[in-house]
Amino acid sequence: MSLPSARPLPVKVAALTAGAALALVTAFAGTSSAATGAEVTPLTDACSIAGTGDPHTCAQAVTWAKNHITTTYHAEYYNACDHIVGLAYGFPHSGSVTAIAHWRAIPGSFKHAGDRSVPAGGLAFFSTSSSGHVMISIGSGEFVSNDIHGNGTYTKTTIGEIESKWGASYLGWAQPWFQYNH
Incomplete structure (x- = not known):
């Protein structure tokens, strides 16, 4: 059985700020667009302290x-x-x-x-x-x-x-x- 080849993400991670990159990685965690064939959109509508350094969630x-x-x-x-x-x-x-x-x-x-x-x-x-x-x-x-x-x-x-x-x-x-x- 061969695995499907991974497609590049539609976002250039290198161009993102550290905080935005962390949020993007968090949004994609546990999701495989290559395996499902579906495009994955970062979750930007939820509250997140990713990249902020806040003491409280x-x-x-x-x-x-x-x-x-x-x-x-x-x-x-x-x-x-x-x-x-x-x-x-x-x-x-x-x-x-x-x-x-x-x-x-x-x-x-x-x-x-x-x-x-x-x-x-x-x-x-x-x-x-x-x-x-x-x-x-x-x-x-x-x-x-x-x-x-x-x-x-x-x-x-x-x-x-x-x-x-x-x-x-x-x-x-x-x-x-x-x-x-x-």
Whole structure:
């Protein structure tokens, strides 16, 4: 019995950044396009810490966010969205001075501009009249965000609520990449 010859992958791995190459290898792990004859597409719509060096996984960050939901005022949550997502991923802070600075610092291979299908653990970014906004997805179109239901609170919300209540423009979502460790 002869095995089918392997076909080259439709992506030039040498041209990818180290983080993107790791994500690509992870997406292809355990899959053989040569054996099935099917083209394999990298999984880019799931939250992943591949290539980020984050201390917490996406699932751990979601658990952290859910466990910190509060409707009472907490001074450390007021006007601190970017700081909060850093905490969820195990950092003492995000490393960026604002949410919009965080979005701009994230390499393009980690961003999904305009994509509203944010996986659990993904970070949703907005442009506002001030410093921007970021919140964490907990899945199924739900997010946890600070200040939307009162200053210093940390509650469930949606992309649409942030847009309509604050007049924010949705930028897209990103894998949990932080300036703190890059």
